[in-house]
Amino acid sequence: MLGVIFEAFSKPLWLAFALIIIILFSWLRALQSTFRVKTLGARYAPKIPTYLPFSLEFIYKSITAARKQRSFDLWHLLFSTYGTVDSPYTVEVNVGSRRFILTADHEIIKAVLATQFSNFGKGETFNRQFHDFLGDSVFTTDGKEWHDSRQLIRPLFVNQRIGDLEIFERHAQKLLSLISGKGEITELQQLFYRYTLDVATDFMFGTTVGSLDNPQVKFANAISEVQSVQAILARSGPLYPFIPRKTYLKGLVIINSLIKPFVSRTLDLSPDELEKVSNTSSKEYTLLHALARSTRNPKKIRDELVNLLFAGRDTTAATLSWLFYELAGHPSVVRKLRSEIISVLGDDCNKAPKPEDLKKMKYLHHTVDETLRLYPPVPFNIRSALSDTMIATPNSPRPLYIQKGDSVAFSTLVLHRRADLHPPPSQSFAPVDQFSPERWDAWTPRPWTYIPFNGGPRICIGQQFALREIWFTVCRILQRFERLERVEIPSPGDGGGRDERVQFMKTEIVGTPGRKVRVRFWESDGACHE
Numbered sequence: 001m002l003g004v005i006f007e008a009f010s011k012p013l014w015l016a017f018a019l020i021i022i023i024l025f026s027w028l029r030a031l032q033s034t035f036r037v038k039t040l041g042a043r044y045a046p047k048i049p050t051y052l053p054f055s056l057e058f059i060y061k062s063i064t065a066a067r068k069q070r071s072f073d074l075w076h077l078l079f080s081t082y083g084t085v086d087s088p089y090t091v092e093v094n095v096g097s098r099r100f101i102l103t104a105d106h107e108i109i110k111a112v113l114a115t116q117f118s119n120f121g122k123g124e125t126f127n128r129q130f131h132d133f134l135g136d137s138v139f140t141t142d143g144k145e146w147h148d149s150r151q152l153i154r155p156l157f158v159n160q161r162i163g164d165l166e167i168f169e170r171h172a173q174k175l176l177s178l179i180s181g182k183g184e185i186t187e188l189q190q191l192f193y194r195y196t197l198d199v200a201t202d203f204m205f206g207t208t209v210g211s212l213d214n215p216q217v218k219f220a221n222a223i224s225e226v227q228s229v230q231a232i233l234a235r236s237g238p239l240y241p242f243i244p245r246k247t248y249l250k251g252l253v254i255i256n257s258l259i260k261p262f263v264s265r266t267l268d269l270s271p272d273e274l275e276k277v278s279n280t281s282s283k284e285y286t287l288l289h290a291l292a293r294s295t296r297n298p299k300k301i302r303d304e305l306v307n308l309l310f311a312g313r314d315t316t317a318a319t320l321s322w323l324f325y326e327l328a329g330h331p332s333v334v335r336k337l338r339s340e341i342i343s344v345l346g347d348d349c350n351k352a353p354k355p356e357d358l359k360k361m362k363y364l365h366h367t368v369d370e371t372l373r374l375y376p377p378v379p380f381n382i383r384s385a386l387s388d389t390m391i392a393t394p395n396s397p398r399p400l401y402i403q404k405g406d407s408v409a410f411s412t413l414v415l416h417r418r419a420d421l422h423p424p425p426s427q428s429f430a431p432v433d434q435f436s437p438e439r440w441d442a443w444t445p446r447p448w449t450y451i452p453f454n455g456g457p458r459i460c461i462g463q464q465f466a467l468r469e470i471w472f473t474v475c476r477i478l479q480r481f482e483r484l485e486r487v488e489i490p491s492p493g494d495g496g497g498r499d500e501r502v503q504f505m506k507t508e509i510v511g512t513p514g515r516k517v518r519v520r521f522w523e524s525d526g527a528c529h530e
């Protein structure tokens with residue numbers, strides 16, 4: 001009987017039928033939601049109007065902005081056009097049956113990440129969209145699976161391990177040898193990506209891929225390509241199946257080939273070897289040991305390794321790149337940093353800083369904080385509502401209603417640059433879009449208005465490791481070089497129509513400088529030479 005019905009309809013008729021069902025489903029869901037909002041005395045966020053089915057014009061705008069690296073501008077435009085007094089930094093749009101809430105409101109972000117944590121998660125869609133790249137691991141899972149992954153990697157980040165700065169010194173010396181100190185141009189961004197890859201593999205796997213010696217160009221290009229397509233996939237809504245992904249899949253093959261030897265090494269660890277390194281604070285204990293103890297599944301091992309490598313490499317390299325981009329344009333900041341470093345360590349640049357030395361360098365901390373404020377390495381993020389929930393905000397008497405399945409996209413980049421959350425510009429407080437470590441001298445951001453590492457139970461587990469790596473690296477570089485100068489060469493065609501000399505943030509998954517970071521360095525008079 002069913003067979004007869006199936007045959008009676010042609011393919012286009014089935015498609016039309018499916019479309020009607022989807023539209024009906026969206027309509028019923030919206031009706032149910034409106035009813036709930038009314039009975040609960042809650043509210044929606046201001047709506048971004050759309051007219052085409054599935055809000056195709058919004059998807060198009062969003063993908064185009066992502067491709068041209070103008071997502072920040074688009075978000076600003078959406079808030080300034082559709083935001084209201086009640087809800088200046090939260091708006092929403094329906095894409096098919098899915099509702100997206102876009103926010104840069106710290107109260108809403110706080111609820112999503114911390115105070116109402118259990119009501120939100122990465123969700124099934126996020127897991128599905130990122131699955132080929134990041135699999136099932138700490139970044140992409142929720143609930144018990146996420147909790148187990150986090151517990152598994154936690155021992156890597158105990159104080160004893162991240163307090164050991166020897167790893168940084170080993171690779172920083174190599175990095176320094178690749179920077180010419182006689183005023184020639186060094187392209188820093190690719191050096192930092194190689195440096196942080198070597199540090200990350202050494203720290204996590206107990207052995208380095210040595211990319212400073214031998215540039216892993218194929219791997220670097222592969223990860224950039226995968227990220228680039230991944231960012232489009234994440235914004236594609238119902239167009240997801242139609243996004244071309246040939247280069248993405250090719251990139252994944254290259255990433256997997258870099259990871260494969262580490263997966264084999266994990267599986268080869270014998271019970272004896274594991275027994276010998278059972279103390280998690282031992283120097284020899286690595287992520288490979290932690291994984292070998294918990295699973296024999298090569299896919300699970302691959303997923304956790306790729307995640308940590310990705311988390312540990314790109315965010316830190318992007319921060320170092322932005323920091324030196326700014327230092328190279330701010331000689332007074334370089335002078336102040338150097339005088340702080342010399343006051344703590346003396347002028348012997350063979351002397352590597354210890355954790356207690358780094359702790360004393362307040363201006364260095366402020367410089368890094370300012371870089372992470374202006375250029376948060378995770379500029380956009382998303383969570384999915386796991387149950388119906390309401391979030392109260394001070395601007396409105398009625399709470400915002402969020403239905404199970406709705407997505408909340410939030411932007412740390414927009415949040416960090418909101419003028420209304422900062423003191424007004426003055427002698428001691430530069431406008432929010434300017435780089436000024438001095439603003440931190442007498443200012444502490446209000447809770448949840450500065451969150452480069454997020455917050456709540458899923459706060460970045462590598463935060464302390466990353467900060468030490470960045471402080472250490474800046475310190476080592478400025479011990480040797482006293483003068484830096486930014487070099488901006490026109491780079492046609494890569495800036496979404498921007499002035500070819502202007503640097504910009506490429507906001508894919510990690511927010512990194514969109515153009516090369518070219519800097520001339522001059523060694524200090526008493527600089528050490530190998």
Ligand code: HEM
Nearest residue numbers: 138311312315316319377378452453454458460461462466
């Ligand atoms: C400046 C450097 C870094 C920044 C700004 C940063 C920022 C972040 C942010 C915003 C998240 C939350 C992502 C989300 O929930 O969607 C995160 C998560 C994470 N980060 Fe970092 N990160 C940095 C460096 C590192 C390093 C060096 C490592 C490891 C070596 C690391 C490991 C992780 C892990 C494992 C998570 C997932 C935590 C979880 O979901 O429970 N991060 N990071």
